[in-house]
Amino acid sequence: DTGVSQNPRHKITKRGQNVTFRCDPISEHNRLYWYRQTLGQGPEFLTYFQNEAQLEKSRLLSDRFSAERPKGSFSTLEIQRTEQGDSAMYLCASSGIGDEQFFGPGTRLTVL
Amino acid sequence: AQSVAQPEDQVNVAEGNPLTVKCTYSVSGNPYLFWYVQYPNRGLQFLLKYITGDNLVKGSYGFEAEFNKSQTSFHLKKPSALVSDSALYFCIYNFNKFYFGSGTKLNVKP
Secondary structure, three states: OOOOOOEOEEEOOOOOOEEEEEEOOOOOOOOOEEEEEEOOOEEEEEEEEEOOEEEEEOOOOOOEEEEEEOOOOOOEEEEEEOOOOHHEEEEEEEEOOOOOOOEEEEEEEEEE | OOOOOOOEEEEEEEOOEEEEEEEEEEEOOOOOOOEEEEEOOOOOEEEEEEOOOOOOEOHHOOOOOEEEOOEEEEEEOOOOHHHHHHHEEEEEEEEEEEOOOEEEEEEOOO
């Protein structure tokens, strides 16, 4: 399968712990996006990379959140000192030449 | 602020009947508009997009959407609904990143 993959698919953690999610985009895509989706809402933009450069960060992305794409391929999203309000589905998408974004299945985070 | 709005949280339609999922936009300039569908436990899937050109856009799975500049709308339509069309549908405005509407849950009943 050559689509966007995300790991893990599910993560349960205790408040205050750190978590890291990984996204592997479609190999030839140079743009990578992270979104967050809470129950009953549409996804909200978090951050965006073009190759290894992080070009934009949402105000939703507090100092506890950091994202990297070190070699312009896979990306990681880390949340430090998790809070219950961080519980959500974290979606990754990639795009190439066109405007269409290809989404992964998401990582569902539950903070207890 | 530039945005898209989906006024209906849920749409119910009988199988075989036409369906419409509504979307209105509030953007300046030329809007780049998309429809995506989200099935449970699966990633968001592209249905169709409007960039420029014909106001009637045809997409995947028999869906189409009509761009109406005077009404600032981009409604999603299908002539004959299938039970398998039941899912969550998002209208999206693209400006460097996706701005999602709140989503409309489509229920197609046999």
